[in-house]
Amino acid sequence: xxxxxxxxxxxxxxxxxxxxxxxxxxxxxxxxxxxxxxxxxxxxxxxxxxxxxxxxxxxxxxxxxxxxxxxxxxxxxxxxxxxxxxxxxxxxxxxxxxxxxxxxxxxxxxxxxxxxxxxxxxxxxxxxxxxxxxxxxxxxxxxxxxxxxxxxxxxxxxxxxxxxxxxxxxxxxxxxxxxxxxxxxxxxxxxxxxxxxxxxxxxxxxxxxxxxxxxxxxxxxxxxxxxxxxxxxxxxxxxxxxxxxxxxxxxxxxxxxxxxxxxxxxxxxxxxxxxxxxxxxxxxxxxxxxxxxxxxxxxxxxxxxxxxxxxxxxxxxxxxxxxxxxxxxxxxxxxxxxxxxxxxxxxxxxxxxxxxxxxxxxxxxxxxxxxxxxxxxxxxxxxxxxxxxxxxxxxxxxxxxxxxxxxxxxxxxxxxxxxxxxxxxxxxxxxxxxxxxxxxxxxxxxxxxxxxxxxxxxxxxxxxxxxxxxxxxxxxxxxxxxxxxxxxxxxxxxxxxxxxxxxxxxxxxxxxxxxxxxxxxxxxxxxxxxxxxxxxxxxxxxxxxxxxxxxxxxxxxxxxxxxxxxxxxxxxxxxxxxxxxxxxxxxxxxxxxxxxxxxxxxxxxxxxxxxxxxxxxxxxxxxxxxxxxxxxxxxxxxxxxxxxxxxxxxxxxxxxxxxxxxxxxxxxxxxxxxxxxxxxxxxxxxxxxxxxx
Amino acid sequence: xxxxxxxxxxxxxxxxxxxxxxxxxxxxxxxxxxxxxxxxxxxxxxxxxxxxxxxxxxxxxxxxxxxxxxxxxxxxxxxxxxxxxxxxxxxxxxxxxxxxxxxxxxxxxxxxxxxxxxxxxxxxx
Numbered sequence: 001x002x003x004x005x006x007x008x009x010x011x012x013x014x015x016x017x018x019x020x021x022x023x024x025x026x027x028x029x030x031x032x033x034x035x036x037x038x039x040x041x042x043x044x045x046x047x048x049x050x051x052x053x054x055x056x057x058x059x060x061x062x063x064x065x066x067x068x069x070x071x072x073x074x075x076x077x078x079x080x081x082x083x084x085x086x087x088x089x090x091x092x093x094x095x096x097x098x099x100x101x102x103x104x105x106x107x108x109x110x111x112x113x114x115x116x117x118x119x120x121x122x123x124x125x126x127x128x129x130x131x132x133x134x135x136x137x138x139x140x141x142x143x144x145x146x147x148x149x150x151x152x153x154x155x156x157x158x159x160x161x162x163x164x165x166x167x168x169x170x171x172x173x174x175x176x177x178x179x180x181x182x183x184x185x186x187x188x189x190x191x192x193x194x195x196x197x198x199x200x201x202x203x204x205x206x207x208x209x210x211x212x213x214x215x216x217x218x219x220x221x222x223x224x225x226x227x228x229x230x231x232x233x234x235x236x237x238x239x240x241x242x243x244x245x246x247x248x249x250x251x252x253x254x255x256x257x258x259x260x261x262x263x264x265x266x267x268x269x270x271x272x273x274x275x276x277x278x279x280x281x282x283x284x285x286x287x288x289x290x291x292x293x294x295x296x297x298x299x300x301x302x303x304x305x306x307x308x309x310x311x312x313x314x315x316x317x318x319x320x321x322x323x324x325x326x327x328x329x330x331x332x333x334x335x336x337x338x339x340x341x342x343x344x345x346x347x348x349x350x351x352x353x354x355x356x357x358x359x360x361x362x363x364x365x366x367x368x369x370x371x372x373x374x375x376x377x378x379x380x381x382x383x384x385x386x387x388x389x390x391x392x393x394x395x396x397x398x399x400x401x402x403x404x405x406x407x408x409x410x411x412x413x414x415x416x417x418x419x420x421x422x423x424x425x426x427x428x429x430x431x432x433x434x435x436x437x438x439x440x441x442x443x444x445x446x447x448x449x450x451x452x453x454x455x456x457x458x459x460x461x462x463x464x465x466x467x468x469x470x471x472x473x474x475x476x477x478x479x480x481x482x483x484x485x486x487x488x489x490x491x492x493x494x495x496x497x498x499x500x501x502x503x504x505x506x507x508x509x510x511x512x513x514x515x516x517x518x519x520x521x522x523x524x525x526x527x528x529x530x531x532x533x534x535x536x537x538x539x540x541x542x543x544x545x546x547x548x549x550x551x552x553x554x555x556x557x558x559x560x561x562x563x564x565x566x567x568x569x570x571x572x573x574x575x576x577x578x579x580x581x582x583x584x585x586x587x588x589x590x591x592x593x594x595x596x597x598x599x600x601x602x603x604x605x606x607x608x609x610x611x612x613x614x615x616x617x618x619x620x621x622x623x624x625x626x627x628x629x630x631x632x633x634x635x636x637x638x639x640x641x642x643x644x645x646x647x648x649x650x651x652x653x654x655x656x657x658x659x660x661x662x663x664x665x666x667x668x669x670x671x672x673x674x675x676x677x678x679x680x681x682x683x684x685x686x687x688x689x690x691x692x693x
Numbered sequence: 694x695x696x697x698x699x700x701x702x703x704x705x706x707x708x709x710x711x712x713x714x715x716x717x718x719x720x721x722x723x724x725x726x727x728x729x730x731x732x733x734x735x736x737x738x739x740x741x742x743x744x745x746x747x748x749x750x751x752x753x754x755x756x757x758x759x760x761x762x763x764x765x766x767x768x769x770x771x772x773x774x775x776x777x778x779x780x781x782x783x784x785x786x787x788x789x790x791x792x793x794x795x796x797x798x799x800x801x802x803x804x805x806x807x808x809x810x811x812x813x814x815x816x817x818x
Binding site: 687688689690691692693 | 721722724725726727728729732733736737751752783784787790791
């Protein structure tokens with residue numbers, strides 16, 4: 001397609017999609033004969049087509065849902081861009097043909113074909129509130145209906161997309177924080193904001209389910225499940241080709257498998273919406289509740305839309321002038337280097353001062369109230385004078401400027417007129433320079449697999465009740481850990497008596513009540529208040545620890561005399577010394593335990609050798625010497641373990657492998673986590689609760 | 694102690710009277726309970742019928758009031774001070790046992806061995 005003789009030629013790559021389209025006659029090649037602007041657009045089109053092809057391939061190759069969504073998003077963006085470029089190109093062609101005037105046929109100003117200056121428009125902090133029904137919002141059950149959303153922002157020839165956000169009923173607003181800056185926007189700009197969404201169902205991989213089967217399935221499943229399935233099917237191969245319904249099809253949109261975005265809402269912003277603060281705008285919502293991509297939008301959108309016309313930020317005119325203040329000495333002309341920018345004419349002594357940011361000698365305000373006129377020809381000078389009048393608080397102050405030559409004066413007048421025109425076109429943007437934040441360097445958005453909801457997660461922090469005890473427990477634990485490590489191994493069943501160990505004071509030895517006869521009052525009486533909740537943490541800890549050791553080992557080992565169980569240690573430490581260090585990551589199943597128990601003659605009657613008074617570091621009560629109920633002692637690993645567990649709280653499924661419910665990973669989780677875990681386990685209804693009375 | 698829904702439950706029970714003990718400012722009984730209609734009955738190690746959602750004694754503090762009164766581990770509590778315990782939640786049972794205003798609790802408990810004893814004694818002419 002490389003024609004040498006044509007002065008204007010379009011280079012279309014062989015084998016490219018563009019070439020194919022041309023071959024098919026979908027559009028004329030002349031569309032692509034270029035002028036300089038056309039070639040720009042054409043290049044952009046080519047670029048976008050390549051991007052789109054890439055996105056299609058990526059989409060086809062994607063396995064992960066997030067990747068597929070991102071790829072679909074780029075696909076949508078590329079398609080929209082291509083559409084926009086195409087239509088602009090076509091418009092330009094038509095304008096050229098019809099009017100036969102130079103390409104730029106945009107705003108023709110009323111004054112002498114004057115064009116207002118361009119500017120930058122930035123939109124940031126986009127926020128779209130959602131309006132979930134309160135039942136939806138708080139419900140904890142059921143699947144989270146999630147949608148992936150993003151915004152397309154379209155101004156003039158520029159189209160930008162925001163990052164993709166996954167929205168489910170735990171979110172109250174859809175937020176797109178990054179500022180998006182459009183350069184080269186005229187004052188009559190139209191910024192189209194479009195919100196696209198696509199449902200994000202993870203369970204249905206329906207790529208290849210035949211349509212018939214799918215519809216059968218969808219009718220036989222429950223209504224909501226069927227709806228979801230059908231929606232997921234929509235993105236299957238049979239989906240109708242759609243381009244968002246906008247302009248006529250210039251290129252066939254490739255139908256791809258994979259998620260498809262649908263337009264959910266849109267709005268158009270223009271100059272009147274520009275303000276240096278947040279404003280709320282209405283959204284027009286398309287789609288209804290039955291659509292798979294539906295989200296309950298509140299109907300409005302908040303954002304910060306600012307504009308910086310070039311006349312405010314750039315130097316419109318500069319040059320040497322002689323300025324005289326009216327009312328002053330007619331001959332006191334000061335020669336200054338003047339710069340027209342924004343709302344003032346800055347006058348500097350020297351040209352270099354402008355660069356070095358030195359304060360101007362004086363500033364003449366040029367704003368909407370300023371009046372400028374050329375005065376009559378001054379007999380003394382060659383050129384006309386320009387008079388600038390301002391109202392400063394009721395007083396009118398006039399400056400007279402004069403230049404070297406008539407051309408200069410004319411140039412300055414032109415500049416002033418243009419400036420006024422710009423200000424009249426950009427209206428409120430010219431009152432003051434609006435700040436545009438530069439977008440922070442794009443870092444990949446942290447992908448949170450599940451966005452936490454305010455309402456779903458309530459971490460159970462230790463309440464006041466628990467705090468003291470838990471911290472005690474933790475302190476105990478630490479010590480105990482140290483102690484334990486120093487000890488050798490002790491008989492496994494010793495584990496039973498872990499509790500006796502200086503484990504945690506917190507351990508409410510509720511289980512082992514201090515019998516009045518036996519020992520002095522336990523300070524733990526306070527803990528005795530049978531608040532299950534209060535008990536739990538400590539108990540839990542106990543279990544994790546004791547059970548840790550107690551259980552499994554117990555059954556594995558032959559029942560030793562439980563005498564050991566009742567050592568008469570005068571202090572915990574000594575007990576400890578005989579205690580095993582347990583690190584037994586294994587727990588047996590309930591059946592195994594029961595069978596061993598029975599084998600050991602677990603009878604109906606027996607008392608759980610519930611412990612010896614809890615010697616705890618906290619309350620260093622001497623372990624009372626318990627009558628060694630050795631016979632009883634025996635087996636009851638079961639009971640003991642249950643006792644330990646019961647001492648510990650129910651969290652263990654109350655039975656036997658207390659940890660088993662927790663999945664038993666005994667790598668000694670940190671005490672805090674354990675206590676929390678125990679607390680949670682205790683509150684978990686699946687565990688078999690035991691309470692001390 | 695098989696429980697047939699809809700049919701009255703009959704069991705041989707032992708009456709046990711426990712005097713609560715003051716420990717500090719708390720009244721304790723010296724045992725632990727497990728079970729309840731809100732609990733998972735399959736995890737109850739003491740029950741014969743794994744669908745039994747009754748309240749069982751899971752632990753006895755040696756020398757405690759319950760121990761002294763003759764309560765044994767594995768007992769199923771049928772009544773506490775007249776309040777039924779066969780169809781209650783775990784917390785309800787706990788509350789009935791730990792009323793601060795009551796210093797004595799009279800329990801009706803049943804255990805397998807009781808039945809056997811009775812059968813045994815009846816069997817003997």
